[in-house]
Amino acid sequence: MTAIIVVATISPKPGEEAAVRDAVLAAIPQVHDEPGCGKYALHEATGDSTDLVMIERWESMEALATHGGAPALTELGAKIGGLLAGPLDVKTFTAVAAGTTDQGTI
Numbered sequence: 001m002t003a004i005i006v007v008a009t010i011s012p013k014p015g016e017e018a019a020v021r022d023a024v025l026a027a028i029p030q031v032h033d034e035p036g037c038g039k040y041a042l043h044e045a046t047g048d049s050t051d052l053v054m055i056e057r058w059e060s061m062e063a064l065a066t067h068g069g070a071p072a073l074t075e076l077g078a079k080i081g082g083l084l085a086g087p088l089d090v091k092t093f094t095a096v097a098a099g100t101t102d103q104g105t106i
Contacts, residue, residue, distance in 0.1 A: 002094050003038060004064050005106055006056035009089040016083040017050045023079045024052060030072035036063025039106065057106055064092070 012020040024042055031040045039057035058064040067073060098104045 004058045004061055005093040005095060006054065006058065006064065007091050008054040008056065010052040011085040012050055013083055013085045020080050020083050021052060023076055027072045027076040031067065034067055034070055034072070036060060037067065055106065
């Protein structure tokens with residue numbers, strides 16, 4: 001089965017960066033326990049950007065779909081929805097393996 005990679009960019013409103021970051025951090029342990037979650041990792045932008053980026057790996061589109069309706073994500077959406085500068089930018093991918101297994105895929 002081909003893993004699904006998700007890159008989700010979260011753009012907080014000015015002044016709401018810490019609240020959004022804290023809410024995402026609080027949700028991560030719950031998401032890690034969801035079936036099919038292989039990776040759910042938060043990254044902060046460098047430089048002038050205040051964006052946060054989630055890099056995710058799911059076992060299947062079905063697991064990702066279940067995640068979309070799971071309590072952790074619905075609760076997170078309710079907490080941060082009004083704190084964002086715009087909608088989440090969520091893109092899904094499948095890996096194109098290259099080089100070594102450890103370095104060439106997420």
